Amino acid sequence: MRNYQPEKANLTHYLFFTGKGGVGKTTTASATAINLADAGKQVMLVSTDPASNLQDVFKTELTNKPKAITGVPGLFAANFDPVTAAGEYRESVVGPYRGVLPEAAIRNMEEQLSGSCTVEIASFNEFANFLTDPDVDQRFDYIIFDTAPTGHALRMLQLPSAWNNYLSENDRGASCLGQLAGMGDKKAMYEKAVATLSDGALTTLMLVTRPQKASLLEAARAAQELADIGMNNQQLIINGTLQEPSDTASQAIFEQQQSDLQQMPASLQKLIQFEVPLRAYNITGLNKLKLVLQAQQPSLTTYPAIENNYPDLDIVVADLLRTNKKIIFTMGKGGVGKTTVAVQITKKLVAQHKTVHLATTDPADHLEFFNTADPAITISHIDEQQVLKDYQDEVLATARQTMKSADVDYVAEDLRSPCTQEIAVFRAFANIVAQDDSDVVVIDTAPTGHTLLLLDSTQSYAKEVARTAGEVPQSIVDLLPRLQDPNQTEIVMVTLPETTPVYESLRLNNDLDRAKIAHTWWVVNQSMLATNTAHPCLQARAQNEVEWIEKVKAISNDHFAVEQWQPDFEQVLLTI
Incomplete structure (x- = not known):
């Protein structure tokens, strides 16, 4: 596999960097931009990521207007x-109804427009303006976007029903209907933007991934979603490959990376592939960004050892036992290890003589490694795709009774949104919790506060507002008050000691605050610092973790734990 060098990568005028949170999109996009500018090109770098740290990268206050970066002509x-x-978009839709509709209806509308779908569309609106600006097009040789739009958002923009009166008339639909209300005058601009994205002579999709199974699977999913709308000019950048293992921790990581890369999804194997080796320094500041993609690297630096004095998961479990919690969720963005933490909590509770029902959406073949012979443990595996399909079929069956074909297509696309998946899975979880057959129910993957508020407001105000998230089952109606009872429920926030995962967790944290759901504890998972590694590259990463562990410590008011890096899910299950 070749090292990634932008000037040799046959890049197009527009470059879109995409991938899971924390894979290094911003770092890779920024290093690419600097590399091209140093080669004498005029380069525009734009971030549309809610967790963007572009201002920190360049130590410059940025707005939505181009600003010259000092030190990089x-x-x-x-x-x-x-x-x-x-x-702003939400207020433009809701504002005209203030003082016209009841306050309860206004609250419902605001919640309908508070989810990730609305952020996706608003984000696309921002960069569509930029993407279709002829002055920008002519001024720069390369225009680089840090974070590409999702395939779901782009497909929705292509559907005829997104631009008719259906949105204001619908009374049947899915989880996030309403996010395009008020954008009817943008159709021509969006069509031009989508056409530019699907023109392989103009646009390249740069899929950034870590050499890890979850990250590779997400890259494959994003690649397929965007290929479905015509973005077929794709390249794969594998970021953070370990080159020369030298101790136990680094050898385990090296072997895990190589194993995951060998099992890379077939769709990714067909793409042009590059790698960016793991560097033995923290990639911060212009000097390091200029260096990171160069073939010639400085000699390895040995960092002083950092003593790990942080508490581990035992402190969390001790508090869960002391407060006698009945419902425990693990919550976090994809790839942070929610399932692993849920399993560890389950084992530790059982060791303290509790009976536990563990519910997870993790693939069933992982759970075969789990000790299910213990009579104190029962397990429910929720097939996420199946429950989503069942929910989609249910809503579509109702829609087909009253809607035109084009409108049904719109509902079908809306049902592919992240909000819909959360609601479908949460309905299955609600049924499990309703059984109440154990001392404690531990659930891998909590619903966001937005989903809970959406379900709650829909139940209460559906008669007042046309938009609805569908019929809310009684099990969810009964469960919502329990989730808002801090004496019964705890949500354990799981994150990684890295920039993007922590910022994404903060947004989830704010969601839960809005929904008044208890969330005292945080777990910083997969910490390299906690392994006490002596490998220079891994030591550099461990040094960088301290800032983010300390940030979580402050956010959580010292209610946090740090769990060390483990090579894979199966090994965790076998060793706990």
């Missing part, structure tokens, strides 16, 4: 804040 950067844009 030819490089300009802008930072679109999709969360702010989503708030």
Whole structure:
């Protein structure tokens, strides 16, 4: 596999970097931009990521207008804040109804427009303006976007029903209907933006991944979603490959990376592939960003050892036992290890003579490694795809009774949104909790606060507002008050000691605050610091973790734990 060198990668005018949170999109996009600018090109770098740290990378205050980067002639950067844009967009839709509809209806509308779908559309609106600006097009040789739009958002924009009166008339539909309300005047601009994205002579999709199974699977999913709307010019960048293992921890990581890369999804194997080796320094500041993609690297640096004095998961479990919690969720973005933490909590509770029902959406073949012979443990595996399909079929069957074909297509696409998946899975979880057959129910993957508020507001105000998330089952109606009872429920926030996962967790944290759901404890998972590794590259990563562990410590008011890196899910199950 070749090292990634932008000037030799046959890049197009527009470059879109995409991948899971924490894979290094911003670092890779920024290093690419600097590399091209140093080669004498005029380069525009734009971030549309809600967790963007582009301002920190360049130590420059950025807005949604191009700003020259000091120290890199030819490089300009802008930072679109999709969360702010989503708030402005939400008010543009809701504002005209204030004082006209009841306050309860207004609250429902606001919640309908508070989810990830609205952020996606508002984000696309921001960069579609930029993407279709002829002055920008002519001024720069390369225009680089840190974070590509999702395939779901783009497909939705292509559907005829997104642009008719259906959105204001629908009374049947799915989880996030309403996010395109008020954008009817943008159709021509969006069509031009989508056409540009699907033109392989103009646009390249740069899929950034870690050499890890979960990250590779997410890259394959994103690649397929975007290929479905015509973005077929794709390249794969594997970021953070370990080169020369030298101790126990680094050897385990090296073997795990190689194993996961050998089992890479077939769709990714067909793509042009590059790698960016793991570097033995923290990639911060212009000097390190200029260096990271160069073939010639400085000699390895040995970092002083950092003593790991942080508490582990035992402190969390002790508090769960002391407070006698009945419902425990693990919550976090994909790939942070929610299932592993849920299994560890289960084992530790059983060791303290509790009976536990563990519910998970993790693939069933992983759970065969789990000791299910213990009579104190029962397990429910929820097939996420099946429960989603069942929910989609249910809503579509109702829609087909009253809607035109084009409108049904719109509902079908809306049902592919992240909100819909959360609701479908949560319904299955609600049925499990309703059984109440154990002392404690431990659930891998909690619903976001937005989903809970959406379900709650729909149940209460569906008669007042046309938009609805579908019929809410009694099991969910009964469960919502229990989830808001801190004496019964605890949500354990799981994150990684890295920039993007921590910022993403903060947004989930705010969601739960809005929904008034108890979430005292945080777990910083997969910590390299906690392994006490002596490998220079891994020591560099361990040094970088301290800032984010300390941030979690502050956010959680010292209610946190740090769990060390483990090579894979199966090994964790076999060793706990």
